[in-house]
Amino acid sequence: MSKERIPEIERLRGLAFLAVVLQHSIANYSVAPGMTADDGLGMAVLLMATKFAVPVFIFITGMVLFYNDKGSLHYGKFIKRRFGDIYVPFAVWTLITLLFNHKFNPVRLDDWKYLGEVWLTGKSSSHFWYIIMLFQFYLLYPLFRSAILGIKERWNWRTQLAILILSGLMYVGLTGIINDIGQWMGSLNIPVWSDLFTTYADRNALYYFFYFALGAAAGLYHDSWNKWLQKARPVIWIVFVFMFGYMLIQAVNEIRSAENGVITFYSLSLLKPSMAIFLISSILVMYDVAGWVCRYAGGGVNTLLTSIGIYSYGAYLMHLLTLRISYVVDESLLIHMPPFVRILASWLISAAAAYGITRLLAKLPFGKWLVGIAGPRQHHHRRRTGGKSQPSTNTGTSAGI
Template sequence: MIRKPKILEIQSLRGLAFLAVVMQHAVAHYAAVPEMQLGDGVMMAILLVLSKFAVPVFVFITGLVLFYNDKDDFHYGVFIKKRLSDILLPYLIWSVIYYGINHGWYDLWQFVQLAFTGKASYHLWYVVMIMQFYLLFPLWRYAVRWITRKLIGWRGVAVLLLAAAAYIVLMGQVYVIGQVLQEHPIPVLTELFNKYADRNALYYYLYFMMGAAAGLHVEVWNRFVLRYRIIYWPVFIALYGYFISVSVGAFHTSQGLKYNFYHVFLLRPLMAVFLISSILVVYHFAILCARQPTSRMNRLFTWIGMYSYGAYLAHAVTLRLGYKVDHFFLLALPVTARMLIVMGIAAAASVLLTAILSRLPYGKWMVGIHVRKRALAKDTE
């Protein structure tokens, strides 16, 4: 069987998205410290808005990889078994760890609830959300394949554009949908569209569809990204400036100077436009990196991307380590500098931990990847 060539940009994309996740969580922590000054708040707004692409890019990558590697002899049992071992099992193990750290061991039923909803730790919601795409992949596969067969060429592009327009409209109705289901309760769905709306896969479908389009037509997608940068880059820059402005403007309240970033919530119409442009911008950057495969930057992002899932699961622990270092050694520095240092410590420690665990006999259970020495040597050549 002839294997498809690797998409060189994928690991760089994963690495960039992982670093963006760590930055967001570091910003969230330091935005609440009493030493924050207005200048720190502005810098954190700049960095936070810049890093908002993380989740959409991860969802995009999921769609891209699934459809790029899709074969005619698809077997759902084999497919889901691999996701359960590579994605869900490490998630459950880390859920146990975080539950013990955050809650102690006194209520098994509470742990089951927190694990099912992704609330054992603040960052685990993403796994609950992305698992919905895996579980429903046969439906996605059928729909995308039907569209690809029936609507080729410009018709397929039109469908994607309509999906984008519908998604932007949907983002404006998130609150309304939640209210309707609150007034007319439906088991499971009411909670999924209210309390757990941030982990409802429906609210991220466009990024998955973009990834599917890229995975099915990689060369066409790359040409599109390179050809139309004159369109999406200005959109990205304009909305980047806008969201920084509204975020900083929200710092000033009648109760004094407080720092909040509710204007950059993911599930908003204008934010959706910004995130669509962000995916294109980050992918463009990844293409440029891939064109220089031996450059230090590309090798670094690729190396981080290789271990990104395990590092994602672990980074809430390594951030705690970074906060300890901050408490003992960094308090004399500006808050922004402290945040960046702690982010670097957490990112490096979680990636290194994942790299070590991936080489142990049962380390895959915790990080979702097993790296053989021969494969590692080949990847680093």
């Protein structure tokens, strides 16, 4: 019998998708002509407020997988389903992206080789790296599952908690030696493996493992997780606010010291110890926010966020293309508006367009292969039968997204 749905996850997925789109809107305007250091400061605040998206998507993946674990795993069926729901839509939108960018000509053999390469690396667009990284968690799920369930069966809850905390500390430490690991692995010159720790280190699932493990813990002990979150709320928020301020100061110093007034946010990269601490606290805070939304935000907001979460995978895959629509509007109507207005307009237009197009595509007979979900009928059927709706890909993209 399927378990009860987790309402916080549905809202959280919608919030994370909106955060991803806002991040990429900020990235575009940070390099636009005429932006000042003061504009950069505002962008830094928005960027910090949306940094939770990637770790939250990974957290959702781990939570959903372990919450729904039925005690047995048929790996072939498991991977086949994820391949169809996640990888196939990614492959389709990779091709579409290349066609839009005039980087694929079907009559050229070299272009087919390039297509095969980006299907493996996610290099065709700046947001596809995430899907390649996330899919590794599905491929390696039997190993994660064996280790995590083994700990659950072998140790009492206090020891399990100690192991989780130790894993978190190890993860924070790991993010501090990524460059050293890359240099060592690069010196070994092992095909594929050395590349995974050098050229493609940003999409190496090892460097994001704790977010998945934290989600697994939340999924296995969902009721205890919610109770603990309520008790620890003051501490969680204090850590979050402190780290938010600390990271923001770093971003401000970077902007003010930049040469030629160029706005960059290298200090806010995902893979560094201080950011890891901030992102872990962000997961806890955003889960708490999602719970608040469930209880107090009203039916309209909850329905919208849930719907955005359901269609978020397809919307994620195409949102950099729909951002181009927002740029047309910006150049036509908003070019003289304040940067904050332009960023928010771009964000809303792109998110709405991606969400709307995904809903339309999902209704097609082959919509699942385009956006990872078969449309509202299947979803409503699951609701009537009490079934658990799975994340679409979770780009999360299923997972998360």
